[in-house]
Amino acid sequence: MNILLVGSGGREDAIARKINEKDTLYSVILNENPSIIKMSHKYIKYGDNANEFVLNFARENNIDIAFISPDDILNTDLNDYLLENHIPTASPSRKAARIETSKEYMRYIMEKYKIEGNIENYVFDDEDSLKKFFNENNGEYAVKPIGLTGGKGVKVMGLQLSGKDEALDYARYILNRDGKVLIEKKESGEEFSLQAFTDGKHLVFMPIAQDYKRLYEGDTGPNTGGMGSITDSNFSLPFLRAGDREIAEGILKKIIYALREEGNPFKGVIYGQFMSTNHGIKVIEINSRFADPEGINVLTLLRSNIVDIFLDIYSETLKNNIKFEKKATVLKYIVPPGYGINPVESELKIGTNLESENFKLYYASVSGTMQTVKTGHSRALALTGISDSIYEASDIVEEHLKYITGSYYIRHDIGTREMIENKIKNSGLQKPWG
Incomplete structure (x- = not known):
């Protein structure tokens, strides 16, 4: 079968090798990963006008199913666009992927459906409320951007943040940059x-x-x-x-x-x-x-x-x-x-x-x-x-x-x-x- 893989990091190299065991790999790459290129029957670079570009590549090569791997591309409508144009995929829609791309949405889902394991959390969209929260609470908290950060955006009091003042400064920075900030109670384990x-x-x-x-x-x-x-x-x-x-x-x-x-x-x-x-x-x-x-x-x-x-x-x-x-x-x-x-x-x-x-x-x-x-x-x-x-x-x-x-x-x-x-x-x- 002809399989389309979108992505070109270490994770995608591992996926590509599994595809390549029995089937024919076609790739959409972000960097010129030599291992993925070596395994690919054909490949293209991901870039401007990606949806139409990828769709045409899939059609030209009779792709049987596509797998979109990176989180930032799942946060586009590429997956939905391929499905709408009759290219099967094994990846989530953009709306479903919000369970990752919006931490606010994830906490909302857990609260609405009373799913165990949720953490005490607060979303702020104005500085006055944010400052009041830190003034009135003495516990330790994690400060998180709402969206994707590549694993690098979260900072925790007692670890990356030395105390309340530093936590407030970082939270204010995220709020001013993104319009919202998520504060969660610090957990240990x-x-x-x-x-x-x-x-x-x-x-x-x-x-x-x-x-x-x-x-x-x-x-x-x-x-x-x-x-x-x-x-x-x-x-x-x-x-x-x-x-x-x-x-x-x-x-x-x-x-x-x-x-x-x-x-x-x-x-x-x-x-x-x-x-x-x-x-x-x-x-x-x-x-x-x-x-x-x-x-x-x-x-x-x-x-x-x-x-x-x-x-x-x-x-x-x-x-x-x-x-x-x-x-x-x-x-x-x-x-x-x-x-x-x-x-x-x-x-x-x-x-x-x-x-x-x-x-x-x-x-x-x-x-x-x-x-x-x-x-x-x-x-x-x-x-x-x-x-x-x-x-x-x-x-x-x-x-x-x-x-x-x-x-x-x-x-x-x-x-x-x-x-x-x-x-x-x-x-x-x-x-x-x-």
Whole structure:
């Protein structure tokens, strides 16, 4: 079959490889990702007049189904335009994708349908009310833009914000820039990501993952798009409570039901960013796509045909027979020097024949060839180890770093035995609630 993929980051490289296993890949790329270009029968660059341009490309190449991956393109009407012109897709409509693109809408849905896991939250559209809120409340809060920020816009008191005055200043900045700002009560606990395929009625869940957004080792420094991620062989994580997964699954099922009731049925990949706290599971955010980097972990483990899944999503016949390999994975992103603060482009040399059953290398925001890439200002290469344990998978990534030369930064601590054992020790989450 002829499959159209829109997007060209590390996540899309992982999707492209799954498509390319049995079917013919056509791509719409944002950067000239050498891996995706190599796999593509044909490709075009995403740009001006994208809707008509992509539609014509799909028609010329007899595309059987399309998958739109990046969040910022899901926030356009490209998906709707393709469907209106009889090109099947396995991605959400723009209205359904609002569950990610508007944090205000997500909280509204959770409140209206009384979905558990919601967090105390407030939306402000004027400075006087915002200032009054901070003057009258002494708790700690997260300050969030309403819309997309690439994982970099949220700041939390006690972490990125030193206190009330700094929080108010940042909230005022977002308000003046965007017209609105979201303030949420700060929650504490272990975060985890649960992704699912859905046809708008049925959901098939993937292994739980954990993302590491902070730039520096020890989970310090500013937030980024994600420096790496882990999964475990039992599809949970060793520092989560018994029952966490089931509660998170139930929340996502209720989100899908609510969107259908709202007249915005969601088809595609949905994922929740959850937090396991001492008073239950809390929803940090809901997203309308594969996570990045966590989506790469689960796609590495996927053993079912992804095109069959896409077709079932489109036809609303999704079946609970999707298989994932029971292995642990650790992904660590190589990023350009200064990433997250003041990134500097660099050139990386990559050895040949690096990949094996226990190691995969995905190309992200780079251009060039398979052996010599030029980085941009974002994440460059996703190194992914696969093994029976998280610690072993982390070691596999470290062993392969010697084959990549050039100027870059990577977090070495992700998935190490010390990191995981500290999480287990410090979380106190080994006992079920109650």
